[in-house]
Amino acid sequence: MKYTARVWKFGDNINTDLILPILAFYLTPQEQTKFVFKANRPGWVELVQPGDIIVGGNNFGTGSSRPAARSLKNLGLGCMVANSINGLFFRNCVNFAFPAMECPGVFDGFNEGDVAEIDFDAATVKNTTQNKTLPGIALPPKLLELLKAGGIYPLLEKEGSIAPRK
Amino acid sequence: MGMTVAEKILARNGGLKKVSPGDVVTVEVAAVILIDNNFQANVRVDILKMRDPSRVIVAFDHRVPAGNQQSAAAHVAGRELVKKFGIKRFHDVGPNQGIAHQLIADHGYALPGTVLLCSDSHTCSAGVFNCVARGVGGPDVVYAAIKGETWFRVGETIRYNIEGKLATAVTMKDVFLDMAGRYGDHATLNVEFGGSGVAGLSMDARKTLTTMAAEISAEFATFEPDDVMLDWVRKRNPTPFEAVYPDKDANYKEVRKLNLSAVAPMVALPDSIIGNVRPVADAVGTTINQAFVGSCANGTLEDLTLVAKVLEGHKVSPNVRFLVTPGSNNIYREALRTGIIQKLADAGAMVTPSTCGACGGGHMGVVGPGETCITATTRNFKGRMGDPTARIFMGSPATIAASAITGVITDPREFIK
Ligand code: SF4
Numbered sequence: 001m002k003y004t005a006r007v008w009k010f011g012d013n014i015n016t017d018l019i020l021p022i023l024a025f026y027l028t029p030q031e032q033t034k035f036v037f038k039a040n041r042p043g044w045v046e047l048v049q050p051g052d053i054i055v056g057g058n059n060f061g062t063g064s065s066r067p068a069a070r071s072l073k074n075l076g077l078g079c080m081v082a083n084s085i086n087g088l089f090f091r092n093c094v095n096f097a098f099p100a101m102e103c104p105g106v107f108d109g110f111n112e113g114d115v116a117e118i119d120f121d122a123a124t125v126k127n128t129t130q131n132k133t134l135p136g137i138a139l140p141p142k143l144l145e146l147l148k149a150g151g152i153y154p155l156l157e158k159e160g161s162i163a164p165r166k
Numbered sequence: 167m168g169m170t171v172a173e174k175i176l177a178r179n180g181g182l183k184k185v186s187p188g189d190v191v192t193v194e195v196a197a198v199i200l201i202d203n204n205f206q207a208n209v210r211v212d213i214l215k216m217r218d219p220s221r222v223i224v225a226f227d228h229r230v231p232a233g234n235q236q237s238a239a240a241h242v243a244g245r246e247l248v249k250k251f252g253i254k255r256f257h258d259v260g261p262n263q264g265i266a267h268q269l270i271a272d273h274g275y276a277l278p279g280t281v282l283l284c285s286d287s288h289t290c291s292a293g294v295f296n297c298v299a300r301g302v303g304g305p306d307v308v309y310a311a312i313k314g315e316t317w318f319r320v321g322e323t324i325r326y327n328i329e330g331k332l333a334t335a336v337t338m339k340d341v342f343l344d345m346a347g348r349y350g351d352h353a354t355l356n357v358e359f360g361g362s363g364v365a366g367l368s369m370d371a372r373k374t375l376t377t378m379a380a381e382i383s384a385e386f387a388t389f390e391p392d393d394v395m396l397d398w399v400r401k402r403n404p405t406p407f408e409a410v411y412p413d414k415d416a417n418y419k420e421v422r423k424l425n426l427s428a429v430a431p432m433v434a435l436p437d438s439i440i441g442n443v444r445p446v447a448d449a450v451g452t453t454i455n456q457a458f459v460g461s462c463a464n465g466t467l468e469d470l471t472l473v474a475k476v477l478e479g480h481k482v483s484p485n486v487r488f489l490v491t492p493g494s495n496n497i498y499r500e501a502l503r504t505g506i507i508q509k510l511a512d513a514g515a516m517v518t519p520s521t522c523g524a525c526g527g528g529h530m531g532v533v534g535p536g537e538t539c540i541t542a543t544t545r546n547f548k549g550r551m552g553d554p555t556a557r558i559f560m561g562s563p564a565t566i567a568a569s570a571i572t573g574v575i576t577d578p579r580e581f582i583k
Contacts, residue, residue, distance in 0.1 A: 013351070013440055017547040021554070022527045026236045029208055039554040059353045062383050063547060065287045065303045067209060084353055087319075087385050088287055088301055095305035140190040140319070152305040153211060161312045163212035 061089025168413025
């Protein structure tokens with residue numbers, strides 16, 4: 001599983017209130033994407049191209065359990081890497097099938113707009129603009145499989161534990 | 167090397183002799199709590215199977231009573247699930263309502279030595295009962311409700327030895343803020359509390375600490391068991407359990423001291439706790455529009471009693487909306503019985519039904535553009551309690567009450583000597 005695209009940089013302790021603000025709480029998942037980073041980076045959602053990659057600092061996704069990872073996926077982003085990812089947010093990334101990997105030092109390894117090549121199987125992060133490669137932290141095999149399978153709900157649907165979603 | 171409390175609980179419930187940091191383990195989950203947010207139309211899935219409905223608890227808390235049609239519809243969907251699977255432990259809108267994490271304490275739902283899950287990030291609260299408890303988000307809580315199991319990556323543990331005694335007008339909220347200010351976030355790490363100072367702390371006070379552990383991004387926050395805790399659970403839940411003590415040679419990443427005696431009233435400045443904690447003096451004099459005491463961290467009887475004590479002989483400033491929200495209706499009734507609510511109301515506070523309410527900025531007590539609020543809740547991110555231009559300071563219930571009286575952020579030691 002490989003992603004190649006330009007990167008957008010976000011710093012330390014990016015919280016889920018910034019990704020999915022309370023104002024968007026009752027909206028449909030697609031409508032919610034318009035509010036991503038509205039408070040800290042207004043207008044950004046208009047600039048995102050399908051497949052773009054987020055590069056984050058430390059403890060990306062701290063805060064509440066709201067489905068903020070789903071908003072990043074629905075916005076059309078390809079994947080994300082960060083120095084470190086909040087444990088709860090990471091679970092939601094895997095479960096909603098938004099690929100996310102930790103890679104210590106990745107924040108300083110990119111300028112905004114550089115092109116990244118992220119390989120989840122090899123757990124490597126390449127800055128193709130600067131021709132540098134950083135080692136990422138490999139996802140446990142079980143979670144990588146879950147990501148590739150499209151997250152937790154398709155799995156539960158297939159085995160008949162939940163009703164098919166519309 | 168021996169194991170920490172969290173490692174031992176994970177090993178036991180994963181059917182393993184030993185776990186070590188870095189392992190990914192699948193564990194049995196003894197209690198799964200679904201909250202009203204899980205039934206909102208934009209996240210709900212229709213559960214068809216449940217391995218063991220007796221492990222599932224349903225508690226409506228974030229938007230109670232329903233404030234709009236979407237929340238009312240979520241409650242309807244939740245009630246249908248309860249009926250479909252015959253779930254007995256159900257906290258609907260009504261006399262048994264409350265914030266899930268408070269209900270866990272009120273009813274002894276968290277059994278020492280077990281694993282407890284809820285989607286909500288402050289589920290670490292139940293770690294005060296010697297549980298491995300964590301917020302896992304919507305999909306994982308659905309999975310656990312269906313299968314009775316979940317996975318965790320084992321993290322390293324930092325041990326905190328609590329010593330000394332709290333000074334007058336200082337609470338465990340201040341201790342937490344002080345600790346967060348000193349050590350920053352604990353992402354991927356567990357925190358474990360024990361030490362000679364624990365005995366002098368009520369369960370309410372201890373629970374503030376484990377609940378707030380979400381704000382330092384800890385994986386699990388667990389207390390070592392003692393008789394006060396064990397009696398608390400036994401009195402409320404007849405199910406047998408086996409508490410877990412850390413091994414003598416447990417492998418901690420670091421052992422630190424929390425000296426309660428050395429802590430003074432603290433505040434967090436707006437937008438975050440991490441990197442933003444100061445002595446209350448740094449914020450003193452800031453004009454406020456709203457003051458709030460409540461949430462799963464500070465809606466306990468002890469918190470309400472402290473607020474009443476600060477307010478004694480004073481009135482809430484006419485320029486301040488002072489909201490007080492008991493963490494559960496058990497607490498509400500107890501505070502009525504002991505006369506606390508009368509005192510709060512007479513002083514000019516608005517006592518609301520028990521709910522998450524203003525803590526989450528989505529139900530009631532929402533703050534408007536440019537306003538300033540000081541809160542004894544869990545989180546002060548930008549936009550957390552309403553408009554993103556509002557400033558949210560955080561402090562102890564004593565600091566909030568003192569500020570509500572004067573209309574500006576105030577050191578509580580002015581009112582409690
Ligand atoms: S009281 Fe606040 S922090 Fe606690 S569960 Fe409710 S919204 Fe979350």
